[in-house]
Structures are given as structure tokens and as C-alpha cells.
Amino acid sequence: MNQSIQCPGFEAAGIAAGIKKNQALDLGLIYSRQPAVAAGVFTRNIVQAAPVRLTRARVGGGRVRAIVANSGNANCCTGAQGEDDAAHMAQIVAAGLDLPPGDVLVASTGVIGAFMPMDKIDAAGPELTGALGSQGFGEFARAIMTTDTVPKLIQRRGEIDGHQFTLVAAAKGAGMIRPDMATMLCFVCTDAQISHEPLQQCLKQAVDRSLNCISIDGDTSTNDMVLVLANGHSGACIENDGQRKIFQDLLDDLLVDVARRLVQDGEGVTKVVEIRVEGARSDEDAFRVADTVAHSPLVKTAFFGEDANWGRIIAAVGRAGVPLAPEKIDLHFDDVLMFKDGMGCGPEAEVRATAVLKKPAFSVGIALHQGAGTARMLTCDFSVDYVKINADYRT
């Protein structure tokens, strides 16, 4: 973890409150020294955890000051008690920082259906606010991990009209990652100055280009959210189209990097695979094909086995529900053409494709020759460890 990652005007902390076992970090806090504009994108799952409902209501255009986030407990399916607990988490932080409780956002991740251990969070309040510091993002990123094996903390810097500005993202992912709101927690801090509506639009676009184009296991969670806080500390002001493009490009780049790291660290992942579909009748058709291939257990287990099993990919393409002509499809592993004119390209191509499959990252190119629609999706293999991790998760 790069301890030098920080964002001017922001402080962060991560501590062990005893929510998880073994004294692992499990409670994090982000604090802006001045009021920050907030934007958010939330899970589309109809079953939503208490902190999702609370935070969604508070990200409405007003300014906020802090985000408190915990791992080890999702505070989901916890009824009225869960609503009270989420609100109380905000109050604990607000009291420690002398803020109105409505200025504090809340996020939780972990097991569904258990009540938050509020006694532990109450007791940890002073330590949490006391640990705040501009160097605290590393601990924060660790405090939100569940089955992640490495923390995700990324920085980007840009310049607008002579003003340097910074973007910092702390994220957690692992299982339950798929389109329709790539399921995870991601918190972005920036010292750029921007108002709520354009910030919300930029976030939506960046998420569509990044976190909504990845898949680990096809499940979506009840707790996921991406939040951005912009505190304007840098003086870099985003108002006109040119300024907005600079900010958008940097935010896109940041979240694409987050997305790739989430897939790389997906549960049991040994291969990161980009599915590139082109020549579909529309982008929507291309997305359906990419999505079907990216989620096929047979394709994903073949990736794990380093098997250039193009037959399973073609079979997945064929059941995507999109009109196509099988004999027109070209299939590449990286630059190796493996399927053309309705048939495999023979043993020599297979030898070369097998070499591609041994790499930790590669692409599968699917050209349909039906039109101009394209889509890209990042996926991973399905490993023995994925099953072991998820069979044992609660025990």
C-alpha cells in the first residue's frame, strides 16, 4: 500500500472495532475538512441494506462531510433495528466530529442478516475519529475489505486552468460483481470543484464504462454503492465542456483501473479476460453476447483449465438470444485466429491459442460481421478456490 496516496482537504482512518474476528481492520472513516458535494450510484437490487437507503437519501444535492464504512456486517435484512443502527453509526461519527448527523454517509459490507454490533461501534467511535489523518487512506482501504486479498487504493492527478487536482479511489470487491451496478463499495475523493448535477452525470458515465462492464460471478449484492465527494480544495473548477472533459477522462480512467483490480482480485481468480465483441447489429446485441460469454460457467472453468475451448465460447455466443450467422463468426484468443467459416482453425492454431491461455491476462475477440455494434467486458476464470471460498464464507 502506497502510504503517500492522499487527497488535499481530506482525511481518512481505518481501525479494528471488533466487528470482524482476529482484530482485522473493519471500520473506516473519510472526512472532508470543508463541505463536499456528493454524488452516488447504488445497487439496483430490490433488496437493499439499511445504509444504502440512508445514504441514497442523503446524496441528493446537499453537501456532506464524512463517510463511515464497515466490513464484516452488511446491516441488510435487519428491519427497523437496522435502519436505527445505520442512523446511529452516522450519529456516532457526527458527535465525534461536531457535525450534523445528516452530513455523514454510511456504507456496510459483509454478512447479510445479522444485527450490527452497535456496542462495539459505540465504543470505537473516539478511536475512529481520533485516527483521522491525511495519510489514513491506506488503513481505510483495508478496513472495507471482505474476501479481497489486497486493498484497492488508486490515485490520479490532473490539471485545469493551471490548478492541479487529485482523484483518489478506495474500493473493495471480490465476489458478487456483475453489470447492473458492478457490485462493490467504491469511494472517490477529489479536491476539484464541481456542482452536484454534473458530478452525478460524470459518475454515472464513468461507472457505465468501467464497473458496469465487469463480471466475477454474476451475482449482485444488496449493499453496493459508488460515492464521490468533491470538496473544491484545489481551486480547479469544472464548469465548461472542456473542463468537464478533463475531469470525465480522469474519472473514467480511475474507475477502469478500479474495475480491473476488482476482477484481478476476484474470488479465486487466476485469469483476467477481456471479452471484445464487434460487428453486432447494435451495441445492445454486442453487450448480450459479451455478457453471456463472460458469465458462462463452462467458459470460465475452461479458462481456469487453460483450455482454449473455443467450442464452449461459440456455444455461449449461440445461446445469447441475438440473431447471428454462426458461419460468419471469427474468434480470436489475443491475436490467434481460432474459429472461422463455422469451423476451428486446426491444431497449429490450437497450440498457439493454448499458449495465450497460459498468460494471466488475455482477450477473447468475437467478430460477428452483422453490423457495427461493439462491447467490451472484463471477466475472470472460475476456479476451485472460488467454490471453496464461497462454500466456507460464513463458517
Added chain:
Amino acid sequence: MNQSIQCPGFEAAGIAAGIKKNQALDLGLIYSRQPAVAAGVFTRNIVQAAPVRLTRARVGGGRVRAIVANSGNANCCTGAQGEDDAAHMAQIVAAGLDLPPGDVLVASTGVIGAFMPMDKIDAAGPELTGALGSQGFGEFARAIMTTDTVPKLIQRRGEIDGHQFTLVAAAKGAGMIRPDMATMLCFVCTDAQISHEPLQQCLKQAVDRSLNCISIDGDTSTNDMVLVLANGHSGACIENDGQRKIFQDLLDDLLVDVARRLVQDGEGVTKVVEIRVEGARSDEDAFRVADTVAHSPLVKTAFFGEDANWGRIIAAVGRAGVPLAPEKIDLHFDDVLMFKDGMGCGPEAEVRATAVLKKPAFSVGIALHQGAGTARMLTCDFSVDYVKINADYRT
């Protein structure tokens, strides 16, 4: 294998032609001593193997005499050569039995993209037709196995107007099993007398109630078909509604049994789980909920871990794309109520539910309280062995 399973007027055989390694049985034949009415249901995958195209064209209302089926090679993505090979397989059998080639149906299962070893099938022709016998269904059922661990051969008997009649099904499944034509091979022989149209309708209905309600891994194959041959040998004549109901009920029952055995013998399966959804706004909504739960890798790995992780099931229900009120959902494992009023039912329920999860077969009941729509789907767990089997399949 019950050697006594036979169907009057039919003969069958299964031999080792050398398509598979290790002298395993890999070439099977079903023969009707008199012309038989045929009906068929085929994969909806756009990518279809050569034998699927050939057999679909031949099951059009005319009568047929035989089905030749092989394992070890799917004859899919094999171009014009594959078409010729499928036709030649029918010719080999037709020559041996002195039939027109158009009276022979063809089915293949196995690896995609390799040419059929026609020299071996040519050489095996005389042995195959010579091995035909009324007791040959056991060998036939073994000859169509791929990663199945046990052959599936099932018999039912009924009576119409004093005439006893028989239904026999031989099937193979294992991986690639999902709705939209539960993906596998299934051959049904009956000595009932019925014409093409009603037979096709009865088959379609029975498949919708059985094989289209099971899921192993969500993939569908390029080769799957269910065929019925009815040779009328028994004199049991199916014409009026009452006769048809007797036949339909027996065919439904037969294919439900086939479906359950396919799931039980799914790749790496240790648990067979019936997902029962009720109280949806429509049957379609109920099906979407059942389908989403039945295919969730997180739910299926929890089944493997014998973990009564109702949170993952509720999360899958919430992302099914169906309008619902989470606080109205009741969730049961067998008869144990585990989730009600938006919350889990506590540690005592969890202890009882965990005992249910330790059984090899159980049900998950999901009551939505939104309407009268219902659906049932049979699924299974996702095990370490599933991944191992599919990572190593071609090696």
C-alpha cells in the same frame, strides 16, 4: 442397470467403436421393427451441430426406423464435412438394416470442433447392427454417456382400453443443462399408437414440465435433442382426450424422472434442490425468480457448503428483475421458516435449517405474496468437483 428394461417392437445396441479412449461404449443404435412415428424437440442454440440439422429435417411427420447416436464427438462446428459425416452415419446404419437412409435419425454428443472418425464408424457398422436385441437398451444408455457417472434408463407402463403399453427413456446429461431446452440427449421409445401432431404436442408439454425446469450450470449445448419414436406395436391407440391424458401423464412422469436423474448426476453434484416459488404476479415472474436463484453461483456454492445462507437467496430474488416487496417474502428450507417480515428468523431456525442443508435433497420455498403465479425448478450445488471436471474436460 436393469437388463429387463425393454420396449416391445424395439431393439437396441451399444458398442465401443473407438471414438472415445479406453474402449468405452460410444456408439448406440435404436431400431424399431416396424415404421415408427417420430417427434422431436431440439436445442434453441443458434449454433447447431450437423446431426441436429439432419434429424430435425427428418422428424417432420413421416415415419422412421432407427436412431444412431454416439458420444465422444459432437460433430459440431465441422462445416460441410460434418454434414456429410452425419448423413454417412445414417447411411452406414441404413445399409446394415436394409432401410432407406432417410429413415435413420442421428445424434452426437461430446467435444465440439473435431471431425467424426468416420473410418472407425464405418468399421463398426456391422458390429453395431449385429448387436441389436430387445435387451440392448442398457448398452445403448451407456454408449451415449459423456461425463455422466451412471446411465439413465427408465421405464413406465400404462394401459389404454385394455391394451398395455410401455414407455422407455434412455438419456444422458451431466453438464450444460438449463432451461430453453434442457440440454442433453433423451430418446423415448413407446409401443403406443399415436400420430405425429399429437405426439409432438405431448412431447413439447412434457419437456416444458420437466427438462425445461432443471438447471445444472446455465449453459445450453449445440447438440441437444429429445426424440420420441412410437411404433404402435401394443395396439394401445391414442386418439381421444381421455386416451391422450393417460399417455401425457405417463410421458410427463417419465421425463420428470429423467430430469431429476440428470440433476442428481450433474457434474460434481452433491445436493439436489427444488426451488419452489409461489405468490408471484404471474407464472412468468415466478419463473424468473426461480431461474435467478437456481443459477446464482453464490447460492449454489452455499448449498455445496451446507450453509443455510438465506441472505444470498434473498439477494438473488431481489435482482431477478421482478417487482416485489422484500418485507413480504417468506423463505423456507423444507418446512423451516428462515426469513419473514424482511428479517431472518433467528438462531434456532438457523440450526434447524442447517440440518435441512445436510440432506442430499431438499427444497427452497419462496413465497412472494404478490399474486398467484408459481414456478418450480430443480437445481443443484456448485462443487469443487464441478470446476475440476470442466477445467480438465479436454485434457
